[in-house]
Amino acid sequence: MFSNYKIAVLPGDGIGPEVMKQVYKIIYLINKIFKLNIITKEYKIGGIAIDDINIPLPLNTLLGCLKSNAILLGSVGGNRWDNLPSKKKPEIGSLLFLRKYFKLFNNLRPSKLYLGLEYLCPLKKEIYNKGLDILCVRELISGIYFGKPKGYNGYNKLKYAFDTEIYYKFEIEKIAHVAFKKALERKLKVTSVDKSNVLQSSILWRKTVCNISKLYPKVELNHMYIDNITMQLIKNPSQFDVILCSNLFGDIISDECAMISGSIGMLPSASLNENKFGIYEPAGGSAPDISGKNIANPIAQILSFSMLLKYSFNLVKESDIIDNSINKVLKYGYKTKDLTLNSKDFISTSEIGSLISCFIIKENNINEQNTIRKNI
Structure with a gap:
């Protein structure tokens, strides 16, 4: 579909940057396995942009989105910016603006109960x-x-x-x-x-x-x-x-x-226009209370990337492999804190991202497993 797949990455606020790091592991693998050229470039948005230049959507970010084939968004907002005027708030001044600007009239939000997570329902x-x-x-x-x-x-x-x-x-x-x-x-x-x-x-x-x-x-x-x-x-x-x-x-x-379905940390979303250009983001918020603790669930962010591959890039096989790998990680009982009833029985944000990556490798019987693992 494209010779180069360009993604504007907007990590945003709160847990956004740390869950986005886990997506980079998946992008590395997808490029390596399928000989693709997915190119990412990060831009500031939301509260972090307000702190930097006093506006939630810098011109540089908007131009970066215009030059890309899709947008992968983390989360925007948090209580630090709640008292700002309405148009300057991270959600209204950036996210709602982007939806309207790119005419993203169509929001798809899948919700299902994953095998092994029934007890959370x-x-x-x-x-x-x-x-x-x-x-x-x-x-x-x-x-x-x-x-x-x-x-x-x-x-x-x-x-x-x-x-x-x-x-x-x-x-x-x-x-x-x-x-x-x-x-x-x-x-x-x-x-x-x-x-x-x-x-x-x-x-x-x-x-x-x-x-x-x-x-x-x-x-x-x-x-x-x-x-x-x-x-x-x-x-x-x-x-x-x-x-x-x-x-x-x-x-x-x-x-x-x-x-x-048990946890908002499992739910991705896609917001698309008529040309299949879209913003892909987790359904949950920025969760500033757990930011920086390496306990956030990155699965919704990874699933959002999977949706991006399917709907904007038409890379269905690659998307299915990511989804299958997530299913297997959950099936074998690996869970982040939000998915457990026992406060001690969980693995970290970075660990779950690496496990999903390992299952992607396993799914494809890659000969260079050791070389690839060192990079994730």
């Missing part, structure tokens, strides 16, 4: 034994987060705040097509989330999704109100395959899916 055994493998497809650059007008007005007890939920028909059509196409690759089922008994934007959402569904006769379409699906995900998550959501509802549902 908060649901009853008879529920999670039925299976949990959900793809949340979330519209990412419209809806109430970006709608105008928004703001504050009034004074004293009459002061009020307002946000606008707005969706154009073409925006709903675009994200609906994504959900139905993903369903064709999976179990042929889409559940569309709305609140059409109350909201005008949801009425248009449901009508539009129904019209798009006619183009995909093999896919079963169901509708659920946001309040109902939050209950159904607890009662019987196995009934869901692809969940199609607006920006706000997708934010809520994807986090609930994260919780029932």
Whole structure:
């Protein structure tokens, strides 16, 4: 697809830089094994950029992203920057800006219960034994987060705040097509989330999704109100395959899916535009409370890189090998602190990254195993 695969790496804040180091081990191996030329270059973003030059998204970072084929993001933000004005906060001033700037309308967040991690699921055994493998497809650059007008007005007890939920028909059509196409690759089922008994934007959402569904006769379409699906995900998550959501509802549902899968440290995400350019990042935050302790879980960051290979670079085989290696590490009982119930029975961030690398080597029967291991 590309002669050189250029990735803008934005480690960000908190645990971002230390989990990103584990991805570099994987990139080294993928280049070595498959004779690829994946080129990475780091740029500052978020709180660390604010500390450096007082803005969350430096021009140099934006230009670096423009010159790349994909963006691999760590995490941005933390309580150190919570009191800044809204537009200067790391999340709004950098991440939301990049999503809108690159027109990343399509957010994919897979959530599944991994073999060996069932005990972390908060649901009853008879529920999670039925299976949990959900793809949340979330519209990412419209809806109430970006709608105008928004703001504050009034004074004293009459002061009020307002946000606008707005969706154009073409925006709903675009994200609906994504959900139905993903369903064709999976179990042929889409559940569309709305609140059409109350909201005008949801009425248009449901009508539009129904019209798009006619183009995909093999896919079963169901509708659920946001309040109902939050209950159904607890009662019987196995009934869901692809969940199609607006920006706000997708934010809520994807986090609930994260919780029932056991650990947010296991969940990657991809935010894509129509040209398959995207930002790939873990679903969790910067976790400043554990930053620098070498105990963070890097698997979501590594899985995000795996998604990058699959969706932006079309390197499906390479992506599958990474995923299989992670599955084997977990199957054999190697876990970071967030995945254990025993506070002493865990391995470090760097150790889990090296173990995944070793399983990638094993998967490919590499002759140069000793040489490669020295570099990871």
